[in-house]
Amino acid sequence: MNKARIALAIGVICISIFPILVKLNLTPGVISAFYRMAIASSLIVPYVLISKKFNMPSKKLLFSAILCGVIFGADVAVWNVAIQESTATQATLLTNLSPVWVGIGAFFFLKDKPTSNFWIGTVVAIIGMILLVGLNTFINLDFDLAFCLAILSGMLYAVYMLLSKKILNEVDVVTFLTISVVSSAVGLGVLSYLIGEPFGGFSNAGWLVLVVQGVVCQLLAWLLISYATKYMRATRVSVSLLGQAVIASLLAWLFLEESISLQMIVGGFFLLFGIRITFYQKQLLSKKRAIKGAYSIKH
Numbered sequence: 001m002n003k004a005r006i007a008l009a010i011g012v013i014c015i016s017i018f019p020i021l022v023k024l025n026l027t028p029g030v031i032s033a034f035y036r037m038a039i040a041s042s043l044i045v046p047y048v049l050i051s052k053k054f055n056m057p058s059k060k061l062l063f064s065a066i067l068c069g070v071i072f073g074a075d076v077a078v079w080n081v082a083i084q085e086s087t088a089t090q091a092t093l094l095t096n097l098s099p100v101w102v103g104i105g106a107f108f109f110l111k112d113k114p115t116s117n118f119w120i121g122t123v124v125a126i127i128g129m130i131l132l133v134g135l136n137t138f139i140n141l142d143f144d145l146a147f148c149l150a151i152l153s154g155m156l157y158a159v160y161m162l163l164s165k166k167i168l169n170e171v172d173v174v175t176f177l178t179i180s181v182v183s184s185a186v187g188l189g190v191l192s193y194l195i196g197e198p199f200g201g202f203s204n205a206g207w208l209v210l211v212v213q214g215v216v217c218q219l220l221a222w223l224l225i226s227y228a229t230k231y232m233r234a235t236r237v238s239v240s241l242l243g244q245a246v247i248a249s250l251l252a253w254l255f256l257e258e259s260i261s262l263q264m265i266v267g268g269f270f271l272l273f274g275i276r277i278t279f280y281q282k283q284l285l286s287k288k289r290a291i292k293g294a295y296s297i298k299h
Helices: 003-017 018-023 028-053 061-085 088-095 099-108 115-134 135-140 145-168 173-194 204-231 234-255 262-278 280-299
Strands: none
Touching: 003 018, 003 061, 003 135, 003 204, 003 234, 018 088, 018 173, 028 061, 028 173, 028 204, 061 088, 061 173, 088 145, 099 115, 099 145, 135 280, 145 173, 145 204, 204 234, 204 262, 234 262
């Protein structure tokens, strides 16, 4: 479990730079999502072929993994557009409501039901996110295209988390990620062609951003997060991903010259505390079992 938590923490750091890179607007949103997946695919496919670590799953699991990839690709594409059409903060706030959708989906479709600590932690974390971006910003959100796309992104991500959790119970991480990222790249490539987005002509900085997205934000980040998802509750992973809002705010302060107020610091504290609550129940139960075991031995 400790390895899974460490992997999750590093994965969250890796994906936290993504909104900042997208907000630079060096490439169009959908084509940016395509190259994120295509670059990751170009690295992982040769690796699994050479190392022979690809294990072909059953047809049912293969189809599910492909579907997972298409859904995730759609999530990244609509989130990119939402960031570019509004602000990285607003889009991140709305997208990261996904733990709510994950919790509801897990309640109806997974045997591993959300605990009361999950719901408490989610509420506290969301309060922290509202404080982080400012209550007025949250209240004054307009129901424009960017708003709807950000909400849609969160829902798509929730579906991805729930579906990937079920698949990873039976498929190893590397095999799953290979199928997922390749299907994402193919789907986004077709979509980019159909809507007429350019596949080239970017600046050197634009290409560099695309490479960083593919290697760090996709391949490295999602190898780690998929590993964590395999060994942890999907609900806990989804809430933990809210931590990227804190890191993204710090990066925005450093590179986009966005100010950080005391309210944002307090909000970040609440957000991280809410994440911590979702992990608390298992530790409490473990302590109770240990005490009970010691009592039994003593008596």
